[in-house]
Amino acid sequence: MTSISMGTSRTTAERLATIRGGAKPKRHNARTIAALTRNPGCARRAVLDTAGVDKQRLAAYIDFPARFGQSGFAIARGNAFEAQVKASGAAELVKLLRERLGLPIPEVAYDDLETVTGREKETAEVRYARSRALLLRAAAGEDGAGTLFDHPLLGLDVAGQRVYLEPDLIAFQHEGRFHVVEIKSFAVVDGQADPGKVSAAAIQSAVYVLAMRQMLAEAGHDPEIVAHDVVLVCPRDFSNQPTAVLVDVRKQLAVLRRQLGRMTKVEEMLAVLPPNLCFDLAPDADGVPTRAPEALVDALQTVDARYAPDCLSVCELAYFCRAEARGCTAALGTSAREELGGIERVETALGLAKGELTPADDQAEAATLLRNAARLRAEVLVAAAGAAG
Amino acid sequence: MSTLTALARAEAVAVGQAQRITTVRHLHVADRPLVFIPLSMAGEANAPLAALVGTVPDDPRLLVVPQPRNRDQRFGFAAELAEVLLPYLDSFRGVTEAVAANRGKEVRYRYVDAPQVLVPNSAGIGFVRMFGRSTRFRRTDGDYPVQPSVPLLGQWLTFLADRAEHPGSGMLLAMTEALGLHWATGQSALEDAHLAALLAWIDPADGLSGADAAVVAEDPLRWPPAGPATDPTFDNEMLAPAMAAYQEAVGSGDEVRRSRARGVLEEAVRSQLGPTWELMWRGVSLLRELPVGSRVPGRWAEDRDVFSTFTLYVDGGGYPQPRRDGAVNAAQRLHRLERALQSYAVQRAYDDPLVMADHRLTGEAFVGEVTLADAHRIDDSGKRRVLRPRIQVTTGDVVLVTAGAVLHSPSRPGQKARVVFVTPDPASGRTDVVLELSGGLGRSLSPAPGSVPEVGDRLCYTTLSDSFMPPGEFPSREETPWTHGGPPKAYEEPVEPSVDDAREEWS
Numbered sequence: 103m104t105s106i107s108m109g110t111s112r113t114t115a116e117r118l119a120t121i122r123g124g125a126k127p128k129r130h131n132a133r134t135i136a137a138l139t140r141n142p143g144c145a146r147r148a149v150l151d152t153a154g155v156d157k158q159r160l161a162a163y164i165d166f167p168a169r170f171g172q173s174g175f176a177i178a179r180g181n182a183f184e185a186q187v188k189a190s191g192a193a194e195l196v197k198l199l200r201e202r203l204g205l206p207i208p209e210v211a212y213d214d215l216e217t218v219t220g221r222e223k224e225t226a227e228v229r230y231a232r233s234r235a236l237l238l239r240a241a242a243g244e245d246g247a248g249t250l251f252d253h254p255l256l257g258l259d260v261a262g263q264r265v266y267l268e269p270d271l272i273a274f275q276h277e278g279r280f281h282v283v284e285i286k287s288f289a290v291v292d293g294q295a296d297p298g299k300v301s302a303a304a305i306q307s308a309v310y311v312l313a314m315r316q317m318l319a320e321a322g323h324d325p326e327i328v329a330h331d332v333v334l335v336c337p338r339d340f341s342n343q344p345t346a347v348l349v350d351v352r353k354q355l356a357v358l359r360r361q362l363g364r365m366t367k368v369e370e371m372l373a374v375l376p377p378n379l380c381f382d383l384a385p386d387a388d389g390v391p392t393r394a395p396e397a398l399v400d401a402l403q404t405v406d407a408r409y410a411p412d413c414l415s416v417c418e419l420a421y422f423c424r425a426e427a428r429g430c431t432a433a434l435g436t437s438a439r440e441e442l443g444g445i446e447r448v449e450t451a452l453g454l455a456k457g458e459l460t461p462a463d464d465q466a467e468a469a470t471l472l473r474n475a476a477r478l479r480a481e482v483l484v485a486a487a488g489a490a491g
Numbered sequence: 492m493s494t495l496t497a498l499a500r501a502e503a504v505a506v507g508q509a510q511r512i513t514t515v516r517h518l519h520v521a522d523r524p525l526v527f528i529p530l531s532m533a534g535e536a537n538a539p540l541a542a543l544v545g546t547v548p549d550d551p552r553l554l555v556v557p558q559p560r561n562r563d564q565r566f567g568f569a570a571e572l573a574e575v576l577l578p579y580l581d582s583f584r585g586v587t588e589a590v591a592a593n594r595g596k597e598v599r600y601r602y603v604d605a606p607q608v609l610v611p612n613s614a615g616i617g618f619v620r621m622f623g624r625s626t627r628f629r630r631t632d633g634d635y636p637v638q639p640s641v642p643l644l645g646q647w648l649t650f651l652a653d654r655a656e657h658p659g660s661g662m663l664l665a666m667t668e669a670l671g672l673h674w675a676t677g678q679s680a681l682e683d684a685h686l687a688a689l690l691a692w693i694d695p696a697d698g699l700s701g702a703d704a705a706v707v708a709e710d711p712l713r714w715p716p717a718g719p720a721t722d723p724t725f726d727n728e729m730l731a732p733a734m735a736a737y738q739e740a741v742g743s744g745d746e747v748r749r750s751r752a753r754g755v756l757e758e759a760v761r762s763q764l765g766p767t768w769e770l771m772w773r774g775v776s777l778l779r780e781l782p783v784g785s786r787v788p789g790r791w792a793e794d795r796d797v798f799s800t801f802t803l804y805v806d807g808g809g810y811p812q813p814r815r816d817g818a819v820n821a822a823q824r825l826h827r828l829e830r831a832l833q834s835y836a837v838q839r840a841y842d843d844p845l846v847m848a849d850h851r852l853t854g855e856a857f858v859g860e861v862t863l864a865d866a867h868r869i870d871d872s873g874k875r876r877v878l879r880p881r882i883q884v885t886t887g888d889v890v891l892v893t894a895g896a897v898l899h900s901p902s903r904p905g906q907k908a909r910v911v912f913v914t915p916d917p918a919s920g921r922t923d924v925v926l927e928l929s930g931g932l933g934r935s936l937s938p939a940p941g942s943v944p945e946v947g948d949r950l951c952y953t954t955l956s957d958s959f960m961p962p963g964e965f966p967s968r969e970e971t972p973w974t975h976g977g978p979p980k981a982y983e984e985p986v987e988p989s990v991d992d993a994r995e996e997w998s
């Protein structure tokens with residue numbers, strides 16, 4: 103519980119602990135934070151994530167399992183590629199950095215910060231402190247402070263809560279400037295990669311840049327010494343050979359900052375929720391959560407959601423929220439909702455279109471457009487049916 | 492998305508079934524399309540795992556790569572695919588027709604039919620493009636010789652993938668997109684990319700609403716993903732053990748064991764491909780049921796033209812398409828695509844009153860009744876007396892055009908209508924538009940019969956024009972200015988693949 107106590111009042115921490123119940127908190131990673139920015143207006147997600155509720159388990163238990171399975175083949179290939187790039191003190195990586203960044207790196211010190219032998223059970227705080235100490239020494243330009251830092255543990259404040267990030271990245275330091283290096287196993291063919299994957303990698307890297315900058319700033323360093331160009335290392339063409347591209351993540355940083363800033367403070371969200379709200383998934387002796395699924399569904403329904411189809415690719419609760427959002431125009435996608443004049447319910451939009459409902463003042467304009475659209479659609483379909491019959 | 496399409500989506504929710512957003516079919520459906528469903532190995536860069544391919548619903552051919560990381564097996568797959576695809580392409584190289592070219596001064600020949608390849612979704616098109624890229628530079632000599640059909644397959648796949656980017660082309664289509672062009676479901680565009688769910692909305696099983704049918708269709712156990720990505724659970728629970736068993740059987744040197752292990756593997760991938768195969772043909776029948784739009788054959792003729800030209804190029808030993816386009820080629824291509832996009836949009840609106848309705852809603856078109864007509868009006872204000880009939884069209888549509896605008900009517904191509912007055916009547920909500928006509932009236936000072944609309948005719952007028960857009964002008968390749976990278980570099984021009992190209996690493 104100490105892991106969520108930083109920057110939070112005692113009572114908030116206690117409430118979050120209640121919400122989570124007896125289960126262990128789920129740790130954030132760059133993917134979950136990147137996903138958070140995809141739907142910053144959703145209180146349900148913000149509350150669950152801040153409390154560290156295991157949404158995957160929750161969704162499965164209430165019978166709306168998420169489909170974020172990963173193929174063992176993909177995992178194996180990703181691990182093999184990463185291991186290859188990092189082998190022999192990251193020899194291949196150093197070669198690429200020399201070539202791509204044109205840096206005359208004389209010799210390289212490589213620190214793996216993941217675990218120190220015999221200390222596997224280290225807490226996040228201890229690991230964070232160790233990463234921080236090493237990175238700050240490098241920032242201060244101390245001699246022998248290292249060049250490549252693998253798996254540093256970073257911290258970031260999300261909605262007033264400190265969360266720790268387990269990046270599988272390397273921070274690279276040269277003459278007091280840091281670069282974030284991300285290793286991904288999707289291919290870059292003839293200099294081009296799947297734009298969706300590149301943008302996902304870019305937003306995740308931006309999370310790391312932000313976290314490193316925050317850490318340096320807290321220690322009184324210039325945050326800008328962390329470059330906004332991240333180094334993306336991917337297999338080239340159809341081979342295993344790594345290639346590196348620089349990705350400018352300034353845009354992603356701006357989006358992240360804005361959306362993290364906009365996320366309603368968790369205290370405010372908690373204030374309107376029932377005091378006994380709880381998503382306890384703690385298992386009984388048989389390993390089954392003690393609370394009934396219906397009770398958890400009830401609890402979920404007390405927290406406002408803001409479903410959009412995008413949720414399907416980013417949030418574990420998407421199938422539940424989608425079922426709940428049936429009949430809402432938002433479930434049809436942002437642009438459909440806008441074209442329907444921002445009217446919330448499908449039946450309302452149709453009622454206005456058919457002239458069966460009287461529009462409220464703020465619906466007048468939308469209603470006129472919808473009525474026109476409905477008239478045109480009906481006119482053409484009737485004529486077409488007449489012509490065909 | 493247009494308001495009308497959004498409204499159709501809303502109706503689909505209420506009715507529980509997808510709603511039509513066109514009155515006609517806007518693409519060509521071949522008599523004998525080739526359905527191709529590729530699967531790739533997770534984590535690898537476009538490594539084929541299996542495919543189901545064929546032109547007859549009850550006779551799919553299964554191609555399998557038991558060890559997708561094995562280079563020889565990959566090219567073995569390519570050679571097998573070529574065995575199906577190349578004869579299919581060749582089968583259209585029979586009868587030709589003569590077409591006038593260069594303003595009638597020359598005659599060109601084109602095939603009377605052309606191939607059409609159907610894949611389940613846009614990722615399938617991506618697979619075709621990438622597999623074309625990975626095979627077209629291979630050589631039949633040197634370090635990793637392949638069969639001659641492999642680089643040829645690569646050129647054709649690349650050709651097809653390029654055509655798929657061309658708006659209005661029907662040579663390589665994604666079924667989800669072809670269906671989505673004609674139906675609006677009660678779910679989002681993101682969910683429409685799932686072929687089974689999309690078809691569940693269009694043609695739900697008995698007694699189910701579209702929404703419920705789509706939920707069922709999303710279950711990967713009942714409807715495996717339509718590829719190229721496989722279901723991760725299938726990978727982990729069926730494919731991985733089957734592959735490992737195959738690997739072991741190969742190692743054992745026991746041929747019976749090997750072929751049994753291969754059989755298990757084949758059944759496993761077939762279980763993933765079979766359901767999509769059914770869906771693809773269901774999609775084909777649904778599309779065939781729609782009446783075809785009148786400008787579709789014209790666009791298909793263009794496809795036949797391009798197909799005919801490319802066969803000549805390949806027959807002449809043309810080199811594989813470059814890895815990337817040079818500056819001039821890229822600009823020309825972009826320009827071509829933009830023109831095609833625009834003319835495709837206009838043609839669809841001209842062919843289909845429901846598509847035109849989108850433009851009526853936004854005020855770019857209106858439909859009304861001719862309430863006055865002066866067919867013999869002569870304009871003598873200029874040097875020459877000219878025939879300039881005027882008509883008044885009264886419409887209930889929103890009219891946003893202003894005096895001076897030039898309009899066209901889909902039913903009267905070749906005639907221009909200049910807006911003279913626009914007079915809205917707030918009381919009735921109707922608008923009178925006075926139009927002055929020119930063109931398509933015959934040569935004398937009195938109009939040819941039927942060339943001027945008569946009182947009582949119902950007509951559509953729009954700012955959209957289907958007229959020919961002149962192609963842009965570009966410098967020659969050699970004269971590409973240095974600001975655009977200068978003349979194309981080696982990898983930007985078609986050249987003979989080098990030994991290095993062919994040796995390109997695969998792992």
Ligand code: SF4
Nearest residue numbers: 144409413417420423
């Ligand atoms: S799926 Fe539900 S909880 Fe998750 S972000 Fe969307 S609306 Fe919020």
